[in-house]
Amino acid sequence: MSSNSHAHDSSTYYVPHSSPWPIVGSIALFCVMWGAVTFLNDWGSAWSFLPGALLLLVLFFGWFATVINENQAGLFNAQVDKSFRMGMMWFIISEVMFFAAFFGALFYARELSVPWIGGEGVKVFNKLLLWQDFAPTWPTNGPDRLGGHADGSFETIAAFSLPAINTALLLTSGVTITIAHHALRAGHRTQLSIFLAATWILGFIFVYLQGTEYHEAYTELGLKLSTGIYGSTFFMLTGFHGLHVTIGAIMLTVIWLRCLRGHFTAKNHFAFEAVAWYWHFVDVVWLILFVFVYWI
Amino acid sequence: MANSHTAHDAHDDHHGAPQGFMQRWVLTTNHKDIGTLYLVFAGIMFFLGGAMAMVIRAELFQPGLQFVDPQFFNSMTTMHALVMIFGGMMPAWVGLANWMIPLQIGAADMALPRMNNFSFWLMPFAFILLLSTFFTGGGAPAGGWTLYPPLVLQGGDSFPMAMFAVHMMGASSIMGAINVIVTLMNMRAPGMTLLRMPLFCWTWLITAYLLILVMPVLAGAVTMLITDHFFGTSFFSAAGGGDPVMYQHIFWFFGHPEVYILILPAFGVVSEILPTFSRKPLFGYESMVYATASIGFLSFIVWAHHMFTVGMPLAGQLFFMLTTMLIAVPTGVKVFNWSATMWKGSLTFEPPMLFAISFLFLFTIGGFSGLMLAIAPADFQYHDTYFVVAHFHYVLVPGSLFAIIGGVYYWLPKWSGHMYNMTLAKWHFWLSAIFVNVLFFPQHFLGLAGMPRRIPDYATQFADWNAVSSIGAFGFGLAQLIFPYLIWSCVRGGEKATAHVWEGSHGLEWEVPSPAPYHSWSEAPAIELIERGAAH
Numbered sequence: 001m002s003s004n005s006h007a008h009d010s011s012t013y014y015v016p017h018s019s020p021w022p023i024v025g026s027i028a029l030f031c032v033m034w035g036a037v038t039f040l041n042d043w044g045s046a047w048s049f050l051p052g053a054l055l056l057l058v059l060f061f062g063w064f065a066t067v068i069n070e071n072q073a074g075l076f077n078a079q080v081d082k083s084f085r086m087g088m089m090w091f092i093i094s095e096v097m098f099f100a101a102f103f104g105a106l107f108y109a110r111e112l113s114v115p116w117i118g119g120e121g122v123k124v125f126n127k128l129l130l131w132q133d134f135a136p137t138w139p140t141n142g143p144d145r146l147g148g149h150a151d152g153s154f155e156t157i158a159a160f161s162l163p164a165i166n167t168a169l170l171l172t173s174g175v176t177i178t179i180a181h182h183a184l185r186a187g188h189r190t191q192l193s194i195f196l197a198a199t200w201i202l203g204f205i206f207v208y209l210q211g212t213e214y215h216e217a218y219t220e221l222g223l224k225l226s227t228g229i230y231g232s233t234f235f236m237l238t239g240f241h242g243l244h245v246t247i248g249a250i251m252l253t254v255i256w257l258r259c260l261r262g263h264f265t266a267k268n269h270f271a272f273e274a275v276a277w278y279w280h281f282v283d284v285v286w287l288i289l290f291v292f293v294y295w296i
Numbered sequence: 297m298a299n300s301h302t303a304h305d306a307h308d309d310h311h312g313a314p315q316g317f318m319q320r321w322v323l324t325t326n327h328k329d330i331g332t333l334y335l336v337f338a339g340i341m342f343f344l345g346g347a348m349a350m351v352i353r354a355e356l357f358q359p360g361l362q363f364v365d366p367q368f369f370n371s372m373t374t375m376h377a378l379v380m381i382f383g384g385m386m387p388a389w390v391g392l393a394n395w396m397i398p399l400q401i402g403a404a405d406m407a408l409p410r411m412n413n414f415s416f417w418l419m420p421f422a423f424i425l426l427l428s429t430f431f432t433g434g435g436a437p438a439g440g441w442t443l444y445p446p447l448v449l450q451g452g453d454s455f456p457m458a459m460f461a462v463h464m465m466g467a468s469s470i471m472g473a474i475n476v477i478v479t480l481m482n483m484r485a486p487g488m489t490l491l492r493m494p495l496f497c498w499t500w501l502i503t504a505y506l507l508i509l510v511m512p513v514l515a516g517a518v519t520m521l522i523t524d525h526f527f528g529t530s531f532f533s534a535a536g537g538g539d540p541v542m543y544q545h546i547f548w549f550f551g552h553p554e555v556y557i558l559i560l561p562a563f564g565v566v567s568e569i570l571p572t573f574s575r576k577p578l579f580g581y582e583s584m585v586y587a588t589a590s591i592g593f594l595s596f597i598v599w600a601h602h603m604f605t606v607g608m609p610l611a612g613q614l615f616f617m618l619t620t621m622l623i624a625v626p627t628g629v630k631v632f633n634w635s636a637t638m639w640k641g642s643l644t645f646e647p648p649m650l651f652a653i654s655f656l657f658l659f660t661i662g663g664f665s666g667l668m669l670a671i672a673p674a675d676f677q678y679h680d681t682y683f684v685v686a687h688f689h690y691v692l693v694p695g696s697l698f699a700i701i702g703g704v705y706y707w708l709p710k711w712s713g714h715m716y717n718m719t720l721a722k723w724h725f726w727l728s729a730i731f732v733n734v735l736f737f738p739q740h741f742l743g744l745a746g747m748p749r750r751i752p753d754y755a756t757q758f759a760d761w762n763a764v765s766s767i768g769a770f771g772f773g774l775a776q777l778i779f780p781y782l783i784w785s786c787v788r789g790g791e792k793a794t795a796h797v798w799e800g801s802h803g804l805e806w807e808v809p810s811p812a813p814y815h816s817w818s819e820a821p822a823i824e825l826i827e828r829g830a831a832h
Contacts, residue, residue, distance in 0.1 A: 012818070013483070015405045018314065018323040022410055026417035029467070033425060033460035040456045040526050063410075079482060083407040086478045094470050094512045101516025101546055105531055105538075113539035121609070142537030146530055226528030229537030236523065 014075045021063040028055035064254075068271075072263070081270050088274040092281050095244070099285055102240065106233040106292060110138050114229065117143060141228025154222035156230070159294035162213050166206050167290050170245075173202035174283045177252075177276050185266050189259070196256045199279070203249030210242045237293055244282045251275045313814045322417075325409035327394045328812065332711075333416050334391030335704075339780060341383030341423070342697075346773055348376040353735075353769035355752050356762050369752035370438035371430070377441030378458075381558065382465045383423055385692070388700045389561045390415070390472045393500050396707065397476065399805040399812060400494045402485030402821040407478040415472040422464035429454035440750060442547055443518070445532040445540050449525045456526075459518050466511045466518075473507035476500055485804075485820040491582065492830040494803050498585050499564030502592040506553040506560075509596075514550040517543060541606050548599035556595040559691060560588060562659075562699030563630060566652045568803075569706050570634055573649035574641030575800040580633040587626035587633075594623050604675045613672045620670035624663070631660055646798070647721035651702030654694060654729045662690030665740065680750075683743025689736045694729070701728075701779065708783065709797045713811030714790035716782050724782065727775035734768030803829040 032052030038044040070076065076084075118136025119127020127134075131143040145152030157163060180195035214235075217223035225235045255275050258264065264272050313329070314320050324330060351372050355363050364372070394412065398405055406412045429436040434452025437443075443462075448455065480493070480501050493501075520543070523529040530536020532543045563584075571578045578584065600608060600616040608616075634656050643649070665687040669675050678684060701724075709715050738761035743749075747758045754762065793810040807825050808816045 013404055015409050016325050018319055019325055019410045019413070020323055022413035022417050023322050025414050026421050029418065029464060030421040030425065033464060036460055037425075037456045040522075041453045043453075083478050083482050086482060087408055087411070087474050090474045090477055090508055091470075094474075094508050097509050098512035098516050101513045101520075104513075104546060104549075105516075105520065105542060108539070108542045108545065109531075109537060113534070113542060114537050116539070117534055117537060140537045142530060142533075142535050144535035146536040147528070224528075225523070226530075229530050232520075232523070232529035232531050232536070232538065236520070236529065 011077065013077065014070070014080050016070070019066070021059060021066065024055065024062065025059045028052060028059045031055055068258070068263070071268075071270075081268075084270050084274070088277060092277060095281065096285075099237075099240065102233065102237050103288070103292070106237065109229045109233060114138065114140055139230040141230055145228070147222070147224045147227030147231050149222035154224075154227050154231070155220075156223060156234075157213060157217065157221070157294065159290065162209055163290055163294045166209055167286065169202050169206045169209070170283050170286050173199045173206075174280060176202065177279055181272065181276055184259075184264060184269055184272060187266055193256065193259055196252065196259060200249050200252035200256060203245055203252060203279075207242060207246050207249065210238065210245075234293060237289055241282065241285055241289055244285070248275070248279050248282050251278065323413075325405070325413055326814065327398050327406045327409070327412065328711075328814065330406075330412050330416050331391045331394030331396075334387045334394060334419075337416070337419055338384050338388035338391055338700075341379050341387065343776070343780075344427075345376050345379035345384055346776065348372045348379065349769060350773050352376065353766040356754070357766040358763060359754055359756050359759050361753055364752070366752045367435060367438055370440075370750065371436040373750050374437045374439060374441055375426075375430075378426060378437075379423075380692075381441065381554075382462075383419070385558045385696055385700075386465075386469060387416075387419055389500075389503070389558075390469075392496075392561065392565070392700070392703055392707075393472075393476055395711065396805060397479055397497055397500060398483070399710075399808065399816060400497055400803055401480065401483060401488050402804050402817045402826065403479060403483035404815065404818045406475050407483050408475050411471050412475050415468045415475065418464050418468035418471075422461045422468065425457050425464065426461035429457045432457070442544075442551070443521065444547075445521060445524065445543050448521060449532075456522065459522050462518050463515055466515045469507050469511045473504035473511075476504040477508070480504075485817065485826060487823040487826045488804075491585065492826060494564075495567035495578065495581070495584055495588075496561065496564035499560045499562075499567075499588050502588050503557050503560045506557050506592055506595065510550040510553040510557075513546060514554075517546040517550065520546075541603070544603045544606060545600065548602045549596075551602065552599040553592075553595040555688070555691075556591060558696050559659075560591065562655070562696045563588060565699045565703040565706070566634065566655050569648045569652040569702055570637045570656075572706070572798050572800045572802070573644050573646060573652075574638045575643075576637055576641040577802075578633070579636035579639075580629070583629055584633055587629040590626040591623060594619060594626070598623065601670055601672075601675070604672045605679045617670055617672045621667065624667055627663055631656065631663075644799075646705075647718060647725055648702045648706035650722065650725040650729075651698045651705065654725070655698045655702065658694030658698070658729075658732070659691055662687055662692075662695055665690065678743060680748055681743035682739040682747045682749055685749050686736050686739035686743055689739070693736065694732050698728070704779075704783070706798075707805070708786055709793035710805060710808075710810050710812055712787045712790075713793055713809075714786050715793050715797075716786035716790060720778060720782055724775060724778040727778075728772060731768045731771035731775060735765055735772050736768070738762075738765045738768075 029052075032049070032055075035049040035052045038048035039046055114136045116123040117126055117131060118134055119125070119131075120136070134143040139154075139156050141148055141152070141154060148154035176195045176198040180192050180199065183189075183191035183195060223234065224231050252275055255264075255272050258271070313326075314324075321329060321333065324333075351364060352369070355361070355369055394406065397403070427436075432453040434454055437448070437451055437454050437458045439447040439451060443458070451458070480497055484490075484493070520529065520531040524532050530538040532538050532540045534540070567578055567584060598616055598620045600612060601620045604613060604616075638653075645653075665683065669678055669684065669687055705716070705721055742758050742761050742765070745758065747754055795809050796806045797810060798806075804817075804821055804825060805812070807821060807829065
């Protein structure tokens with residue numbers, strides 16, 4: 001907490017006077033990006049990610065600790081709280097649009113590019129001249145049958161196997177976090193801890209099961225990131241979703257630890273609600289994903 | 297005004313700017329300092345991008361290859377666009393938003409001050425990444441700023457650097473936009489209702505919505521490029537069932553709202569300047585707000601007019617042609633409102649007013665050529681010619697850039713506390729306004745005659761107008777050197793500015809002293825001030 005906050009009382013909007021975290025964060029992100037460039041351009045090994053990753057850890061611990069301490073010190077009034085809430089809401093909307101780009105790619109491929117490659121409508125010359133043998137069905141890895149087994153074939157994961165179990169896990173976790181929220185508002189701290197723990201445990205089980213599904217896809221089904229447009233959309237959508245579940249589960253673990261330390265009150269628990277919103281967001285993305293990637 | 301400020305100064309939480317370079321400029325959370333940082337950064341980028349434009353126009357001064365090889369020429373066009381759009385225009389607007397929005401709505405600062413500084417500091421690092429591509433083996437990106445596959449995927453070591461630079465700029469823009477929305481929605485002084493906000497705030501609010509909705513889509517597109525290049529995905533490869541045209545759809549879903557992100561705040565600035573120097577309230581304030589919102593909405597359903605020639609179903613071409621023409625309606629509302637604002641006003645022609653009036657005329661020329669380009673069958677002829685170059689430079693240079701310059705001339709006395717040299721500023725205006733037309737108007741003729749864009753050499757029939765255009769470019773470029781000199785000398789000293797600065801100025805930013813104190817509106821302004829300053 002900065003030394004100049006002594007004069008602050010919560011009747012006015014809290015404006016921090018100076019902070020090292022923005023510049024630390026910018027340098028951290030630059031190092032992450034530079035590490036990625038170094039790795040992808042074969043200028044160096046995967047170790048090039050290390051400085052950025054370490055700095056990012058420093059950033060997260062430092063920045064969040066600062067804000068948590070300010071909150072515990074009572075510097076935030078209701079208006080500050082509202083700013084945080086609106087900020088989180090718009091952040092989630094930006095995340096929705098990030099996923100929208102990949103869903104857009106999926107719908108475009110299924111409804112337009114694959115039929116066109118197969119010679120639909122005015123694109124008939126694709127069929128006549130370029131790819132006579134290509135049948136435009138879904139799933140597909142394209143006329144060149146990229147990736148897949150040695151013969152170019154591949155299998156997909158049935159919706160009502162592991163993915164259905166994962167759906168049940170995520171939906172259950174949506175219920176448990178809601179119960180935890182009600183417990184927090186009612187002041188039932190034990191119930192809060194138990195149901196919050198259940199939520200993050202369900203989250204990590206989901207990630208583990210996704211891992212086994214990926215393993216099966218790669219080793220047995222011939223379904224890889226390089227398996228044409230199906231593999232591309234499948235792994236990018238489920239992969240980015242899995243990444244968000246992992247981040248969400250880590251966030252849940254953090255607020256669970258904070259609950260154990262006695263943070264949050266029935267009226268003041270923005271961080272809890274922000275994580276809950278985020279968790280519902282990954283839940284909803286999964287439902288859309290389950291329907292359009294796995295099911296139909 | 298004076299009363300409310302003596303009250304502030306007594307408050308022990310309020311002190312002047314911190315001492316020391318690090319404290320003041322690196323660790324800052326102050327919206328005015330961050331605004332200054334953004335504007336200085338944008339200024340540097342404008343001159344860097346401008347230098348690249350000078351290389352382009354020098355090479356095109358006469359047919360044949362004179363100064364640079366074609367690969368470097370292509371890097372110049374690509375980097376000129378990336379630097380001007382992401383390094384010049386966007387940070388300049390965010391800088392103006394930072395400075396003016398809290399002042400205009402009576403807020404103590406931006407809503408999320410630390411994130412505000414994070415948004416800024418990402419930008420220099422993003423541009424270190426982008427500009428260092430010049431020193432890689434294959435040179436800087438040369439496939440055009442639109443980063444179309446498959447061409448962009450053939451880039452060398454510069455490819456991932458440009459991609460990750462775009463990611464960092466996107467993160468910066470999203471955080472900046474979130475800050476603007478939260479500030480406007482949560483930090484307005486009591487009594488500052490939405491429909492009392494100055495139009496600069498309104499246009500920035502719509503802009504921020506656009507940013508949040510499209511920057512992540514660009515991030516998605518860029519991510520797909522990275523995985524197509526390095527990890528074997530087939531998003532943009534027909535061999536695997538994807539489609540390079542799909543990239544264009546995703547890119548322009550970002551790209552069209554993006555061009556409105558560059559122009560909407562300009563509408564706001566012009567809507568501030570014209571009433572001040574016409575000494576009349578803005579004509580049709582509410583219709584301006586609704587027109588801005590309509591333009592924002594329409595920007596999401598016109599994107600494929602950038603790709604009429606790539607092969608699209610007829611229904612798609614018709615849809616995008618008609619929706620594009622629809623944009624002329626709300627834009628027309630704005631142009632007529634601005635004209636009506638000046639109608640029978642007591643006009644004076646200080647530098648901001650000169651830039652605003654020339655914006656009105658020259659932006660409208662860009663709008664008309666846009667209407668021509670919207671006609672799908674006509675676009676088959678215009679596509680990828682210098683006509684397109686002329687069109688978007690008319691809306692961006694005498695459009696957005698003139699509005700930025702006008703805005704700086706309008707608010708500079710408020711920032712620095714000094715008046716600037718009006719005569720020199722008028723020289724800046726007249727040289728800019730004349731040379732910008734010498735520069736870009738002939739490009740219409742070149743384009744209609746069939747000269748393609750992004751080429752270092754051309755058929756001799758295009759020689760004359762290219763020479764004229766290059767002369768205009770050098771004149772315009774030299775004239776801009778007046779601007780930093782003028783700002784510098786205004787910051788250093790000059791005649792003291794009054795709080796209101798201009799005779800006809802209205803609004804809360806004119807109720808604080810000049811220069812604006814380091815902390816302003818720590819206590820909300822009185823309701824009478826808000827009512828007196830309301831735009832209508």
